[in-house]
Amino acid sequence: MEGAPMLDTTTFVGLDVHARSIKAVSLDVMTGEVRCATFGYDAGAVAAWVRSVDPRARCVYESGVTGFDLQKRLSGLGVDCVVGAVSKMIKPSADRRKKNDRNDAEFLARMLSVGNVVEVWVPDDECEAARDLTRALEDARDDLSRSKQRLSKFLLRHGLVFDERTPTGRRKGNWTRAHWSWIESIRFAEGADNEVLAYYVEAVRRAAEEKSRLEGLVGAEARKPRWRRRVDSLRCLKGVDTATAADLVFEAGEFSRFRNARSFAAWVGLTPSEHSSGENDRRGAITKAGNKHLRKTLVEAAWHYLTCSGRPKDLAKGQAPDPAARRHAAKGVRRLVERREALLARGVHGNKANVATARELACWVWAVGLMAEEA
Template sequence: MIDTATFAGLDVHARSIKAVALDIMTGEVKSATFGYDAAAAADRARSVDPAARCVHESGVTGFELQKKLSSLGVDCVVGAVSKMMKPAADRRRKNDRNDAEFLARMLSTGNVAEVWAPDDECEAARDPTRALEDARDDLERSKQRLSKLPLRHGLVFDEKAPSGRRKKNRTQAYRSWARSTSLAERADNEVLPCCIDDARQAAESKARLEGLVKAEAGRPGWKRRVDSLCRLKGIDAMTAADLVFEAGESSRFKNARSFAAWVGPTPSEHSSGESVRKGGITKAGNKHLRKTPVEAAWHYPTRSAHSKDLAKGQAPGQAARRHAAKGVRRLVARRGSMLERGMRRNKADVAAAREPACWAWAAGLMAEEGREKRPASPSGRAAIVRT
């Protein structure tokens, strides 16, 4: 039931906000422009209608404005920009006022898909994991540059271990060899130490961020959920922290299927009538989280169906432990059946990635306070029992 007749769309930028208020009873449209100031936006909304509802698109400005407006007593939501279908005619008349009016009209008709807004603690927990992902990429690039610079000048690392096996490039032995290497030109000899320092600093940054993530995962608000997810094979503390921090609350997803669809390793579909066509994964959610269940699926071809041993300091609930043990048996058997059918390994990894996400959702849900959940079925459906 609509409890207000006024809807406001906010086109938010780093330094300005364009607000358009729509009265659905009279059709009147009012617009205003002011700086990026939540108090000014709240005053404008209250001056038009104290019960006005506001919306702004999801984007780089995050959830700060929505949180401030809510704290000031203004009903504000964040709309998923990926689910807003604008008319083709609007492509050639884009401006801030039209964008804000479009948001107001979408909200008035109930066509805004609201984005779940994490609290400050959840947002702060996400930052170390995302920074860690960037640090891993930086380390990979720096090691690649370091290994290829001597190679371009005809110098090849060919040191062997006592067993006779050739040592890899991305090792401490390679870095020691690179420090002792002398190139023909002075400029090259100055660049090589820079490449070595970049690789060392990237490795130090990665190690420091891993410590931050582990410390954050050990906080009381997260530890039980992280420990519960760690019971699944292929999911360590870093992976569990990624899933828990990005999801925020497992209970905001109605079932395991919706969580897997949000993560992204779910087949796309283009079916009509009797024609059923399924394609590659949907790639929903964010790129950072989507890789996590795929990497977890890598481990199952070489793992036994026995449950994991508890690591030092882990304290998951009994329900989560039983659920994880069942999940490991299921995932090992399913992954093995894919290989027996002759499915290519890469395809099987992605095909099996959906299920670890489903089991992880159920384990996280059981770890949340005041809830207990029966083990999920292979289809991803699971009943929730409140305690």
């Protein structure tokens, strides 16, 4: 959250965090004194130094690849530490031309001292582990897609393209039983090519097995009491299966932390950019500032509204959503289908219409998730 600095301290510490080192700079806003220190990745050493400077000091570091580990360790040692949203920190051009660890840490300390740090919500260990699980599933999907592409391109280089057809003349799809039978029947004159083919086939099968295994783990996690009601309620939206619903719930953590649907859509970067001045009101492409993982998930889910009907989605076996959330989801499905049809009728490009649908889907996700959360 962004606001005035804490009034019970006059010392603010910026931390420039790397995999093996941490640069710390403290700023006393009353005296203007600046101190700096360098550490290995050692939360205990950082905490001891911060306490020696001022036991009430407040610390900040940028969100990024180092995650929340340092924040949790420092908080456990009694140090007040927050993670600042890097996408919300705008450096003056002069500072960008003098980039080093000390300057970066001092910039963070000064931003925190004047209340210009937007704090990132820190998930607890269970929520973060659930997030990691769905992100691993996304990686497994990407690995499977790349493995299939490598196999297809290898065969194409040898002039081999699957072109079997049904009795009605329709081409059979790739990665079906018929396609696999065709692949398994291929024999090359050169032994090396046969070895390469075997390698690519095994890579696809191994990736498919890993994807299936992770889907099972995500499903098991989603059935835990903490998540189940929200996951089952979000599954009432078309285009949202168990894995997608789990993804949305695990990443959001708590839907109540967002003020409204608009702030949730902004968090995933699905709000339009704006370039307005005076009487000119100009809106552009989406900001893409925020959780790109969920943005991709929502954009993919939105494609379902191109062909689905506005009828409510039937419940799956064992699905137990909140009744009020289910009714609200039914309204959302109808609204999203009508919205997509209206956009296409106006001549809006298909991709642009899909992103607009994804943005509205994000709003319905927030509303349905919040209703289930508060039930």
